[in-house]
Amino acid sequence: MATIDFKNVQKRYGQFKAIHDFNLHVGEGELCVFVGPSGCGKSTILKMLAGLEETTSGSIEIGGRDVTDLGPGKRDIAMVFQNYALYPHMSVRSNIGFGLKMRGVPKADIDKAVNEAAEILELTDYLDRRPRALSGGQRQRVALGRAIVREPSAFLMDEPLSNLDAKLRTQTRSEIVKLQKRLGVTTIYVTHDQVEALTMATRIVVMRGGVIQQVGSPDELFSQPANLFVAGFIGSPGMNFFRGPVEIENGKAFTRFGEQRIPLGQVPQKLTAKEAIFGIRPEHLQVGETGVPVTLSLVESLGTEKILHFATPKGQETDAIETEIVSDEDARDKKTMLARVIDDRRYHDGETIRIALPEGKVHIFDTVTHEAIV
């Protein structure tokens, strides 16, 4: 168990800056998830922490000890790889015990530790098999076994679940969380899947283009996204955005959505511009008697839950920031907004319904900096 500190860490590949000025403190026993779109530098920062990649500048500390220039074997960490990276020619037993063997631990102690780890991970029956004779989920557990058997001060996991099918992924996800709680080892978990991040993390670090966008608990990220990117990235489906004017009256702010005036509550201090980008989550839109009339272009039904698609009001589309929002589950058409409803009503394509935007649920973002205005 240990804390992990990144201090002004940077990484360059030639001219390309993969990581800009990375600062982060991870507390003891935390499960910290790094999330972001492909190529944002998650694996790079993890490899630097493991000592597999050189750090261009800055320093990394594990448990208060500066490890920036130490080799991977001397950092007292264990890593789980996306493709498991098991040694194909060794039995499961040797795979799990390999790290201990390399450290010169006596054979009897290795056997004991391996058996214990196998018990925790329910691998006892497979100890004498080769990795190729195991299923994907079992292989992943062997990789976990290899990590836990050494009792390191930190676990590093790089997308360990992305080779598993959806069901096994959900199952293994909760197994990892339970295991981590039980062992209490500081863990850094990398994923590009925001659902995984939200369900597993005690703290999430959202990254983009080598820069930290926001650090916070799943709740914080969901309810107070720091900028447009985080707002669009976290949540499924991601947040809806539209452009609108800012109107101020008696200390209250308003905008317009289609024909309707939308109250925004108290005027935020930083709100000075005439125009802003507004965001609202699909689950916060309310279907009812009042509200803006919209025509449904598509209805996706998942049983009681329905996703309603309708066009953003004319002139309020946010094409200009299209590249900004990279929701991973679908490349969404930016001229379409989504509402997520759970009710027993039937909706059909082409139907006109009324949509309301409740006060307090609308997020405001700067049109230029894309930062949240609060």
Add this chain to the structure above:
Amino acid sequence: MIDFSSPKHRSKFGYMLLAPAVILMALIIIYPILLSVDISLQDVRIARVGGTQAPWTTKNYDWLINSEEFWNSIWVTARMVFFVGGTSLVIGLATALLVNQKFKGRALARLFVALPWAVPEVVATVIWAWMLDSSFGVINWLLLKAGFISEAIQFGSNATAAFFAVCFVMIWKGYPLVSIMLLAGLQSIPAEQYQAAKVDGASVWQRFFYVTLPNLAPVIGVTMVMTTLWVFRDFSIIYVLTQGGPIGATTTLSMLTFEQAFSFFRMGQGAAVGVVTMIICAIISRALVGRFAKSVH
């Protein structure tokens, strides 16, 4: 009319399509083998196909078992296989590991490693024969100048020198293939296995021993079979350099086959040596391939 698209007959169609190729292969491969077995069982000096068939006899094989030349050539071949195979493997692995690293000019280095392989065997051997010549060869000159030897080594008449000269040229010619194959093998080892081993605390040697070698084992096996068979079969290097001499020091099985059949015109005995060589090669490749294939699965 049979409907070949029906599942029942589909495989028949496949066999039909394969048949011409199989028959052709059989004629090209099997016929000469049968022919040499046939000749090896006849007491003939110059075999004539289509002539009257001499009665079958085991005379040639009796000669084989009792002839010193045969046992000598087995011994020479075995030593050569071990020495050439082992050294090529070591040099090939070393160069493969070297050019697998990232460094400036790697493409050029890879080209140089592969170069001897691209030179035609006879051309290469003739060049080496010149270089190894005892009176005007550059090798002797260099060794003399450097003071390693006090008089020129007679590669033509010194049995040990001749043996090692042949081995040396074989290694020079043979290691690039080993190197190329092992390089391909090295490149197919996932980088994550090395990363995992590093995190596990394995040193450079431990990574070589526990990750590189086991992953390369199948490629090493196949490469060794190929090198072994190549040494068994190789003729031109020995023929150009030493003609099998001096006093049989470089007479391998294939040299002996040639000598018996075309120098002494005892084709029956030559064919017998050839058949035995073929059987030994088949056994070796079966054993090695099976062995290494198993080590992966």
